[in-house]
Amino acid sequence: MALDEPAGIASSQRRIVTGAEAMALAYELAGVRIAYVFPITPQTEVLETMVRSQRVRVIPSDSEFNAIASATGVFWGGERCAIYTSSQGLVLMSEVMWEVAGNRLPMVMGVFNRALRGPAWTLGPQQNDSLFMRDTGWLQFYGETAQDIFDFTLLAMRVAERVCLPALVCGDGFYLSHQKEEIEIPDEAAVRAFVGELAIPDLPDSSRPATFGGVVTTAQQYFRLSERMHRDVVGSQDVFLEVAKGFEVLFGRRRTLTEPYEMDDAELVLMASGATCGAVREEVKRRRRRGQKVGLLKLCSIRPLPVGELVRHLRPGQKAVVLDRNVAAGTGGIFHCEISAALRGLVDDLVLLGCVTGLGGVDLTPEAAGELIDYLAAAGPAQQGLVHFLDETGLHAVGRTERCD
Amino acid sequence: MRLTASELGIRPFSNDRYFGGHGACPGCGAVSMLRQVMQTVGPKAYYFILASCAGSYFPGEFTVCDSSIIFTVYAAGFAEAEGMSQALELRGRTDETVVAYSGDGGAFDIGLGGLSGIAERNANVLVIVNDNQGYQNTGGQQSGGTPRGIITKSTQPFHQVPAAARNRKDLLELLAAHRVPYLATASAAFPRDLDAKLRKALTYKGFKLVHVVTACLNWGFESRLAIRVARLAVETGVHPLYEIEGGRRYRLSYEPTFAPLEDFTRLQRRFQGVDLALLKQDIAERWEDLRYKAARAWPASARQSA
Ligand SMILES: Cc1ncc(C[n+]2csc(CCOP(=O)(O)OP(=O)(O)O)c2C)c(N)n1
Ligand code: SF4
Numbered sequence A: 001m002a003l004d005e006p007a008g009i010a011s012s013q014r015r016i017v018t019g020a021e022a023m024a025l026a027y028e029l030a031g032v033r034i035a036y037v038f039p040i041t042p043q044t045e046v047l048e049t050m051v052r053s054q055r056v057r058v059i060p061s062d063s064e065f066n067a068i069a070s071a072t073g074v075f076w077g078g079e080r081c082a083i084y085t086s087s088q089g090l091v092l093m094s095e096v097m098w099e100v101a102g103n104r105l106p107m108v109m110g111v112f113n114r115a116l117r118g119p120a121w122t123l124g125p126q127q128n129d130s131l132f133m134r135d136t137g138w139l140q141f142y143g144e145t146a147q148d149i150f151d152f153t154l155l156a157m158r159v160a161e162r163v164c165l166p167a168l169v170c171g172d173g174f175y176l177s178h179q180k181e182e183i184e185i186p187d188e189a190a191v192r193a194f195v196g197e198l199a200i201p202d203l204p205d206s207s208r209p210a211t212f213g214g215v216v217t218t219a220q221q222y223f224r225l226s227e228r229m230h231r232d233v234v235g236s237q238d239v240f241l242e243v244a245k246g247f248e249v250l251f252g253r254r255r256t257l258t259e260p261y262e263m264d265d266a267e268l269v270l271m272a273s274g275a276t277c278g279a280v281r282e283e284v285k286r287r288r289r290r291g292q293k294v295g296l297l298k299l300c301s302i303r304p305l306p307v308g309e310l311v312r313h314l315r316p317g318q319k320a321v322v323l324d325r326n327v328a329a330g331t332g333g334i335f336h337c338e339i340s341a342a343l344r345g346l347v348d349d350l351v352l353l354g355c356v357t358g359l360g361g362v363d364l365t366p367e368a369a370g371e372l373i374d375y376l377a378a379a380g381p382a383q384q385g386l387v388h389f390l391d392e393t394g395l396h397a398v399g400r401t402e403r404c405d
Numbered sequence B: 001m002r003l004t005a006s007e008l009g010i011r012p013f014s015n016d017r018y019f020g021g022h023g024a025c026p027g028c029g030a031v032s033m034l035r036q037v038m039q040t041v042g043p044k045a046y047y048f049i050l051a052s053c054a055g056s057y058f059p060g061e062f063t064v065c066d067s068s069i070i071f072t073v074y075a076a077g078f079a080e081a082e083g084m085s086q087a088l089e090l091r092g093r094t095d096e097t098v099v100a101y102s103g104d105g106g107a108f109d110i111g112l113g114g115l116s117g118i119a120e121r122n123a124n125v126l127v128i129v130n131d132n133q134g135y136q137n138t139g140g141q142q143s144g145g146t147p148r149g150i151i152t153k154s155t156q157p158f159h160q161v162p163a164a165a166r167n168r169k170d171l172l173e174l175l176a177a178h179r180v181p182y183l184a185t186a187s188a189a190f191p192r193d194l195d196a197k198l199r200k201a202l203t204y205k206g207f208k209l210v211h212v213v214t215a216c217l218n219w220g221f222e223s224r225l226a227i228r229v230a231r232l233a234v235e236t237g238v239h240p241l242y243e244i245e246g247g248r249r250y251r252l253s254y255e256p257t258f259a260p261l262e263d264f265t266r267l268q269r270r271f272q273g274v275d276l277a278l279l280k281q282d283i284a285e286r287w288e289d290l291r292y293k294a295a296r297a298w299p300a301s302a303r304q305s306a
Helices: A019-029 A046-053 A064-076 A085-092 A092-100 A146-163 A188-195 A219-251 A276-289 A306-312 A332-343 A366-378 A379-387 B029-041 B074-090 B104-111 B110-121 B171-176 B189-201 B223-235 B263-264 B276-295 B300-305
Strands: A014-017 A034-037 A058-060 A083-085 A108-113 A141-144 A167-172 A179-186 A258-259 A268-273 A294-301 A300-305 A319-324 A353-357 A386-391 A396-401 B045-050 B068-072 B096-104 B126-130 B182-184 B208-213 B243-244 B249-252
Touching: A019 A046, A019 A167, A019 A179, A019 A300, A019 B110, A034 A046, A034 A064, A034 A083, A034 B074, A046 A058, A046 A108, A058 B074, A064 A083, A064 A085, A064 A092, A064 A396, A064 B068, A064 B074, A064 B110, A064 B126, A083 A085, A083 B189, A085 A092, A092 A219, A092 B208, A108 B189, A108 B243, A141 A146, A146 A167, A146 A188, A179 A219, A179 A300, A188 A219, A188 B182, A219 A300, A219 A306, A268 A276, A268 A332, A276 A294, A276 B029, A300 B208, A306 A396, A306 B300, A319 A332, A319 A366, A319 A386, A332 A353, A332 B223, A353 A366, A353 A379, A353 B243, A353 B249, A366 B276, A396 B263, B029 B096, B029 B126, B029 B189, B045 B074, B068 B074, B068 B223, B074 B110, B074 B300, B096 B223, B104 B110, B104 B126, B104 B171, B110 B171, B126 B189, B171 B208, B182 B189, B189 B208, B223 B263, B249 B276
Parallel strands: A034 A058, A083 A108, A108 A167, A141 A167, A268 A294, A268 A319, A319 A353, A353 A386, B045 B068, B045 B096, B096 B126, B126 B208, B182 B208
Antiparallel strands: A014 A179, A141 A300, A258 A294, A386 A396, B182 B243, B243 B249
């Protein structure tokens, strides 16, 4: 590991920051000079942190829709732009999200996840805001800690610019945006060296007039452009690993798209993203003390879907459950759906369940994770046909063909 | 290698900045306006084009002008232009102009929030509003810029609000209330006036907007008449030519002959069955308001603050 070669590692300081501060700092140390902002809880913490910066010009926009539109213009003008939002703000941006990805502009946007105004208003964390953007072509990274948020913001910039696609860096609202943790902040010079200058291959230039983003002449052109985006999202798995190598050499931290914890001999596997991993890790630790072979596989991205890493970490004969702090009404948890579709034919003889947790900010406790582990230990292929829900009342399941009454 | 008409030196268009090859309806009134705008603004410009008929004025695959064209989703174009102007300023590229180009639907309706936002922030953007008085790219539906009484493709003759109860939005008044540096109306049929206003607009660093009423074939006139129809819009008083500096100082730039409104409406199918008495009253009141505002003297301090 690069830690063994201290000569290469940039100096850093340890600081106690919130996830929101970590995100603002990452943009600032990367040399981003402009931000378009609009307030929404819990993201407002990032805005208020950045407003204190002398170096970033923070422009208050009139809506999230126009904030991301302006950020797009900043990229067209050859500058990086900081932008971040939550919940309603993100879905208000959705028309422009497709445009940014289709234009292949490497915008990096922070999201502190918050449940949408579906059944009611709430401030609690839930990932349906960012996952609503799943099909746009934006990469999506998910963090568990403030350090994750800091690191992934920098990594996302490099990966986005390499593959010419925008990226979201997401963390659960409040759990991450507002809680303070000690993290490692590298020297500015090293951060600048890592992210480099913004590099976009094809930008408007008045000395070489051209047309951007117009109508295609044939349907086949549109088809090809769409297929190309799909290939580039899939290919970003490898690009991430290359970029992460450079990151490790400079900063001494190894970053991957999945993080195994106690996975080596695990018979039962829990997969989760974001702050959910905290409670699960705690319970896995307790179970290990009792000798139960349980492991956690932390998911750090859904786009790219880290299929390569999943296949390396999962083994035939295991029983696994994907925890989702989100729900696609009528289908179940979104990470679960994605992973079970992707693994079909790649990992045999795997019992793979899905469990929806934490909606609207319902707390997932280690004890609740324990209830799920006990259920998983007793489960078989038949339970794959169910969508599980784990809330304050405990674990219950709904069949996929169940009649409504 | 592909050469443009100007590179080939083909006369009389060798100095044109907007060449042949666009896909607008033959006889479209907006295209001659656009040609004049590009001619005056010059090639060091970026045009952010909101979804509209302009999608066909600038085909996607090749470039029919010597400026850069960036298409945007419908309501996003104003704010995108603002972002680009911010980036250019940060990069010291201050000799380039950022233009946002919108239809009336874009400016009066779906993008009004964005337009208001960049006006409030005094973004260094030139806005051109091509007002053909309806959603024309989608076939001619009612927009906030459609005059009252007209039956468009989306108006139900039997359920519509009575003509007396609905009016076309007054875009310049809306923006004057933002007290922006420069606002003007113009017409493709008055090229010298249009040219002068664009030049004046470009002397301001900050928000400036030129609102042009152009004739669209969906209005139901013979395709050779677009410029005549545009001229009559001015001469009948339907479209006054004026400017507003600092949101306060009004100046009428052309005194029309006040030809009978029927000269204008008779050429177009869309006015069939429309109560012209109401429209005539609108025109008279508007002119009275404009003359009152144009005659008003402002103290020097108000001028300077503009
Ligand atoms: C969000 C959204 N809604 C609807 C459309 C469909 N649409 C494309 S152009 C247009 C009308 C444009 O009208 P206007 O802005 O007045 O410009 P014009 O075509 O008349 O020049 C509409 C409704 C769209 N592109 N985007
Ligand atoms: S529909 Fe009207 S505005 Fe659009 S191209 Fe045709 S004439 Fe011009």
